[in-house]
Amino acid sequence: MIIFVNENDESQRLDNFLTEITHLSRSKIQSAIKNGDVKVNDTIKKPSYVLKENDKVEYEFSTAEVTKIEPQNIPLDIIYEDDNMLVVNKSSGMLTHPTTLETENTLVNALLYKYDKNLSDLNGEFRRGIIHRLDRNTSGLLIIAKNNPAHEFLANQIRNHSIVKKYRAVVKGYYPDSEEKIDLPIGRNPNQPHKMCVTPDGKESTTLVKVLKHFGNEATYLELTLITGRTHQIRVHLSHNHHPIYNDTLYGAGAGKVKTQEQVLQSFYLEFTKPFSDEIIKLEIEPDEKIKKVLNYFENRREQ
Secondary structure, eight states: OEEEOOTTTTTSBHHHHHHHHHOOOHHHHHHHHHTTOEEETTBOOOTTOBOOTTOEEEEOSOOTTSOOOOOOOOOOOEEEEOSSEEEEEEOTTOOSSOOSSOOSSSHHHHHHHHHTTOSOOTTOGGGTTBSSOOOTTOEEEEEEESSHHHHHHHHHHHHTTOSEEEEEEEEESOOOOSEEEEEOOEEEOSSOTTSEEEOTTSBOOEEEEEEEEEETTTEEEEEEEESSOOTTHHHHHHHHTTOOBTTOGGGTOOOOSSOOSSOOEEEEEEEEEOTTSOOEEEEEOOOOHHHHHHHHHHHHHHHO
């Protein structure tokens, strides 16, 4: 099996990465690496090797003993579909793909039920069809590949930053600039590995910010365009600028008066080239329930 590391998986240890995508135990993965059954860019590395974007990871060992990911009849909100791909609107609260701790009720479980094996496997069996991902509590548009050639075609657009990805968010406080380019490097937080942070030795990360509406000094409604796509990028950039996303407790927002399922963040717009053609596909969806709920709250406060 050959897997190419994308922006979401870089900065992970090699053994942690393979544990996640194969669902084998970490000790077995480490043994396989030490035995030379794993190569990165055609070279044997240590289990502690830190992955870089576009690294080629090749492994030769059986994953037959791993728990099978079961198809589940979970409704899919399909926004676009053709013979090679589809775009789904992922709901907040749903994992994009299974993890070592959770193997049910993910987007991949739903995709397997509808498409069976008619999904790309370049990111492994447990990420069938998945090219990029959204955080569990971020809703919105995700591209799914039905076959490996389409996966490569679309992944190249992601690597080249030619796919346009726009998000909506409500953040705490009065965001001072009507338009801003945040260009701050992001890497894994050394003290809290489940988090990311702005760090001098991190990867180049760029987010474009546009203010849509101010709600006094309490909150601001933003449109955000991803130029790069690092893990938690928008959440980290906004938190670093002292305007964490509303209800994003992981990145310092605290719990707001309006209760939602964590961060009020939605991927609402995608623009990409259709596989094996020159046709440009543009997709946009309406604000989700979390966005509407929080905006209504602040609108009503303004009117009082």
